Amino acid sequence: MDPIIKLENFRRTYRNGSLEVQAVRGVSLNIFPGEFVAIMGASGSGKSTMMNTIGCLDRPTEGLYLLDGVDIGKLNRDELADLRNRKLGFVFQGFNLLSRTSALENVELPMLYSRPPISAGEQRARAMKALEMVGLAQRADHKPNQLSGGQQQRVAIARALVNQPRVLLADEPTGNLDSRTSVEVMGVFQSLNDQGITVVMVTHELDIASFSKRKVVMRDGLVRSDDQVVDRSFSADALARLDAEQKAVHLA
Amino acid sequence: MLAIIRTALRAIRRNILRSFLTMLGIIVGISAVIVGVSMGAGARAEVEKQIASMGNNLVIIFSGNMSRGGVRGGFGMSGTLTERDYESLRRDVPGVTGVSPEVRTTVQVAAGNQNTSVSVTGVSADYIDIRAFKFQAGENFTQLDVQTANKVCLIGKTTAATLFGEGVNPVGEVIRMKNVPFTILGWLASKGANAFGSDQDDVILMPYTSAMKRLSGDTKFRSFSLQVASPEVLPDATNEIASVLRQMHQITDGKEEDFSIRTQQEMSEFATASNRVMTILISAFAGISLVVGGIGIMNIMLVSVTERTREIGIRLAVGARARDVLRQFLLEAVLLSAVGGLLGIACGYWLAPLLTKFAGFPTLISQSSVILAFTVSAIIGVVFGFFPALKAANLDPIEALRYE
Numbered sequence: 001m002d003p004i005i006k007l008e009n010f011r012r013t014y015r016n017g018s019l020e021v022q023a024v025r026g027v028s029l030n031i032f033p034g035e036f037v038a039i040m041g042a043s044g045s046g047k048s049t050m051m052n053t054i055g056c057l058d059r060p061t062e063g064l065y066l067l068d069g070v071d072i073g074k075l076n077r078d079e080l081a082d083l084r085n086r087k088l089g090f091v092f093q094g095f096n097l098l099s100r101t102s103a104l105e106n107v108e109l110p111m112l113y114s115r116p117p118i119s120a121g122e123q124r125a126r127a128m129k130a131l132e133m134v135g136l137a138q139r140a141d142h143k144p145n146q147l148s149g150g151q152q153q154r155v156a157i158a159r160a161l162v163n164q165p166r167v168l169l170a171d172e173p174t175g176n177l178d179s180r181t182s183v184e185v186m187g188v189f190q191s192l193n194d195q196g197i198t199v200v201m202v203t204h205e206l207d208i209a210s211f212s213k214r215k216v217v218m219r220d221g222l223v224r225s226d227d228q229v230v231d232r233s234f235s236a237d238a239l240a241r242l243d244a245e246q247k248a249v250h251l252a
Numbered sequence: 253m254l255a256i257i258r259t260a261l262r263a264i265r266r267n268i269l270r271s272f273l274t275m276l277g278i279i280v281g282i283s284a285v286i287v288g289v290s291m292g293a294g295a296r297a298e299v300e301k302q303i304a305s306m307g308n309n310l311v312i313i314f315s316g317n318m319s320r321g322g323v324r325g326g327f328g329m330s331g332t333l334t335e336r337d338y339e340s341l342r343r344d345v346p347g348v349t350g351v352s353p354e355v356r357t358t359v360q361v362a363a364g365n366q367n368t369s370v371s372v373t374g375v376s377a378d379y380i381d382i383r384a385f386k387f388q389a390g391e392n393f394t395q396l397d398v399q400t401a402n403k404v405c406l407i408g409k410t411t412a413a414t415l416f417g418e419g420v421n422p423v424g425e426v427i428r429m430k431n432v433p434f435t436i437l438g439w440l441a442s443k444g445a446n447a448f449g450s451d452q453d454d455v456i457l458m459p460y461t462s463a464m465k466r467l468s469g470d471t472k473f474r475s476f477s478l479q480v481a482s483p484e485v486l487p488d489a490t491n492e493i494a495s496v497l498r499q500m501h502q503i504t505d506g507k508e509e510d511f512s513i514r515t516q517q518e519m520s521e522f523a524t525a526s527n528r529v530m531t532i533l534i535s536a537f538a539g540i541s542l543v544v545g546g547i548g549i550m551n552i553m554l555v556s557v558t559e560r561t562r563e564i565g566i567r568l569a570v571g572a573r574a575r576d577v578l579r580q581f582l583l584e585a586v587l588l589s590a591v592g593g594l595l596g597i598a599c600g601y602w603l604a605p606l607l608t609k610f611a612g613f614p615t616l617i618s619q620s621s622v623i624l625a626f627t628v629s630a631i632i633g634v635v636f637g638f639f640p641a642l643k644a645a646n647l648d649p650i651e652a653l654r655y656e
Contacts, residue, residue, distance in 0.1 A: 057569065057649045078573045085571020096566045096653065100266065110570040112255050120254070159570070 003030035004068055004166055004198055005054055011062040012049050023049040025221035026063070031200060033166070036193040038209035038229075039202045041218035048171065050218070051202045055088055055169050056080045068166055085113050089160025093172035095152040097144040103155045104140040107131055110163050130158035134188055150181035157188055161197075168192065170201040174208050180242055186211040187235030211235065260584040263556065264591075271588060274552040277545025278592030278632065279599055281538055282625045286600025287607060288534030289621040294614035295527040303520040305443045305452065307384040309486060310516040311478040313493065331472035332510045337500050338376075341476065345492045347485040350378035353460050354475045357468035361456065363415040363427045370411050372429065372456045374463025375477075380406075382479040385457075390423035390438035393459055401461035406438040408455040427456075432466050434458065486515060542628065545592070546636035553585050553640035564644050565652030578645035585637020586630055593629025597622055 007029040014021040024046040031037055041047040052058040053065055056072055057080075065072045068087055075083065084090075089110075097106045107127040111118045118126070131137045134154040144152050153173060160168055170189070174182035182205075190211060193199050201212060209215050210233045217225045264271045315332040333353065342351050355374040360367055379385075380392050385406075393404050405427070407415075412422045426433045443452040464470050480489045490513055497503075497511055557564070564577055604615040 052650050055569075057653075078575075081568065081571050081573045084569060090569050092653070096562065096569075098563055098566065100262070108255075109567070113567070113571040113573070113576055163571075 001032055002069065003066075004033045005029070005031040005200070006066040007050075007054075007060075007063065008065075009063040010050070010053065010060050010065060012046075012053060012058070013061045022221055024053075027218075027221075027223050029216065029223065029226075031167075031198065033198050034193070034196055036189070036199045036211075036213040037201070037216060038212035038214070039200065039216045039218060040204060040206070040209050042204065044220075045218040046221040047202050047218050049221075051169065051171050051200075054167075054200060055090060056084050081113070082115070085110055085115075086163060087166045089157075089163070089165040089168045091153065091156050091160050091168065091170040091173045093175035095144070095149075095156050095176070097152055097155055097159075099144055102141045102143060103131065103136060103147065103158075104128065106144070106155055107159045107162050109159060114163065126162055127158070130162040131155070133161060133192075134158045148181070149177050150184055153177060153181075153185050154188060157185075157192075161192070165197075167198045167200060170199065172202055172204070174203065174205065180239070182208060183235050183238045183242065186233075187239070190235055207233070211238075256580055256583055257587075259580060260587050263560075263584055264587060270552065274548050274588055275545075275592030275595060277541060277548040278589050278629055279545075279596040281542035281545045282593045282596025282629055283599035283603060284534065284538035284541055285625045285628070286597055286617060286621060287603050287615070288531060288538050289624075290600070290604045290615040290617045291534065291607070291613050292527060292531030293616040293618050293621070294608070295530070296524055297616050298614045299520060299524055299527070302445065303516060305384065306516060306519075307382050307477070307479060308516075309480045309483055310382065311480060311486070311490060311493065312514045313476040313478065313497070314512045314514065315472070315474055316510065316512070331470065331474060332501065333473040333476060334471075334500075337497060338473070338476065340496055340500055341478065341493065344496050345478075345489060347480050347482075347489045347492075348478055349481050350382045350479040352376040352379035352382055352477045353473040354379075354477060355460050355463050355468060355470050355473055357463060357470070359429045359467055361411070361415070361427050361429045363422075363425060366415045368411065368414045370454060370456055372405075372458065372463055372467060374460035374468075375457055376460060378479075379457065379477060382477045385443070386441040388439040388441045389421050390436070393437055398459040398461050401459060401465045403432060403434045403462060403466065404437045405434045405456050405458040405462075406440055407436050408440050408453040408457075409442045410451055410454040411456060412439060429456075430467055434462075486517075490515060542632060546589070546632040549585055549588055549633065550636040550640060552588075553581065553637055554643070556584070557581065557640050557644040560644075561647065561652050561655040564647050565649055565655065568647070568649035569653060574645040577647075578641045581641035581644045582634065582637050585641065586633030589629045589633030589637075590626070593626050596629065597625055600625070 007027055010024055010027045011022070012024040014023055027050065039047045039050065049058070053060055056067065059073055067083065070083065072080070098109065104124070104127050107130050108123045111123045111126065128137060128140060131140055134157050136151060136154050136158065139147060139151065144155070147155065174185055177185060186208065189199050189201070199212070203209055210229060210231070213229055213232065215227055215229050216223055313333065338351065338353050341348065352375045356371060358369060358371050361370050376398060377392055377395050388409065393402065393406070397404050407422055412420070415427065416422045416425065421439060422436050423439050425436050427436065428434070440453070445451055460473070478493070480486055493513060494509070498509065501510055503509055567577060601617060604617055607613050608615050
């Protein structure tokens with residue numbers, strides 16, 4: 001099987017005046033369809049830079065990045081936009097929903113830019129289906145400020161899924177969420193992954209990373225370790241444990 | 253496309269006060285365009301009406317030459333036109349449907365215990381048709397009255413009102429001028445002011461023979477009024493008139509003429525020239541305020557792009573191309589200026605009649621000026637919206653997403 005994401009000796013250098021910053025200094029990484037990868041590292045380790053490149057928001061300074069067999073380095077801005085639209089779904093730390101816009105319309109957003117264009121009726125149907133997948137169909141007409149953090153993040157996930165992407169990219173998806181909601185969001189990721197969607201997630205929390213199948217740790221722009229997750233957490237178990245802990249607190 | 257319009261409308265509604273203030277520049281500019289153009293058109297229509305009130309296909313021949321400017325003392329002063337000229341113009345110029353000589357004198361006129369000073373014009377029987385006079389009551393004098401220098405006259409509405417009171421039919425009354433009693437045959441319908449502002453109703457018309465023999469003692473005419481059959485024959489007729497008069501006055505080639513010929517077209521061009529200046533001035537003001545309005549739109553769009561950097565980042569991340577973002581912001585600017593344009597047009601429709609009512613300016617709103625104003629406002633949106641939209645479209649998605 002060919003990797004869906006293939007990085008070869010990937011380097012990214014930023015030039016800040018006369019100062020040259022090497023954010024990523026030669027990373028080779030293959031991610032195969034169906035994987036659930038957590039990229040970990042402290043701030044400044046290069047994980048965000050790598051995520052931006054994997055997300056086709058940026059291009060390598062040096063080296064090769066193949067997404068689903070397509071060489072990203074050779075594409076222009078519009079071709080990258082098209083690729084993001086069709087093959088990638090983004091979930092951000094700050095949710096990044098359009099305010100004063102209903103959940104349904106937020107989920108429809110990527111389809112506005114699809115080519116060939118999608119009819120309004122089908123956009124609506126597909127957005128509803130995506131909201132159902134994350135369990136928010138009843139809240140379709142709610143605005144983001146009427147939703148909890150966890151619900152907002154689920155809307156964002158629905159938006160990421162609506163164009164049936166090959167890869168779901170999540171940048172610190174639980175960074176703004178409390179621990180229980182974080183576990184719930186991880187549950188959504190795990191169930192999507194079980195349905196065959198490849199998930200790549202950046203996080204700096206070890207217990208969040210333990211919900212993934214593979215853990216890549218970065219430091220100073222290089223991959224330090226790349227292991228399968230042993231003793232993987234599952235959201236159902238974790239939720240049960242949290243409930244039990246809470247009960248214990250009440251009893252005490 | 254529908255979704256883009258909906259997004260743009262939502263963005264405008266979100267900041268309704270700010271959007272309105274932004275539009276205000278365009279509203280002022282466009283309503284100034286509408287009012288300014290309507291004033292120009294209204295003034296032109298007024299002048300055309302006045303020129304038309306002089307008659308149709310009119311040619312006026314003045315004695316003396318006015319191409320030398322004011323040195324000769326203006327037109328019609330030197331009295332070079334004669335009875336013989338009159339006869340040959342009637343006889344020799346093809347296409348002429350009527351000729352009347354004109355002599356003018358100002359006399360004191362009395363009726364009963366009322367008296368007033370009035371301009372008396374001596375003319376032929378053709379004059380009424382040439383100058384498109386109509387009768388309120390009574391009738392024209394005849395060729396026989398001209399031949400016999402009969403003591404008859406026609407009276408204008410203003411003069412009649414002064415002598416006999418407003419609305420009183422003066423036909424059959426006798427008025428005295430220089431102690432000569434004249435019987436009023438006809439009461440002329442009102443014509444209003446002419447293109448140069450004098451009251452065309454403050455007149456007494458009478459056979460030119462009567463005016464010359466009984467009142468002024470003149471033997472020569474100050475001018476002729478001619479009517480030709482149609483505008484097409486006007487140039488030929490004008491040339492023919494000139495050649496007939498040159499012959500009569502024995503003016504050889506290269507010598508200066510002792511008469512001048514003016515057609516109605518020339519007079520209307522002269523009269524419109526001054527209000528064209530006014531139209532240009534108002535248009536200039538309107539243009540300046542439209543540019544200012546456009547800059548206002550650009551300013552607010554730049555603010556909007558900055559405020560919505562994150563939104564732009566999100567759109568780019570989910571696959572919007574640069575041109576999608578460009579189109580969205582451009583449409584928003586165009587919508588702002590077009591709505592401003594529509595409001596400006598409404599304002600213009602409201603202001604123009606007020607101007608007529610309170611300042612007495614004639615106004616006429618033409619459909620073409622409305623279409624022009626709307627097009628201009630939309631173009632302003634495109635021109636001044638383009639730079640902010642381009643700025644939005646060229647944002648780096650990573651930077652935009654990180655923007656706080």
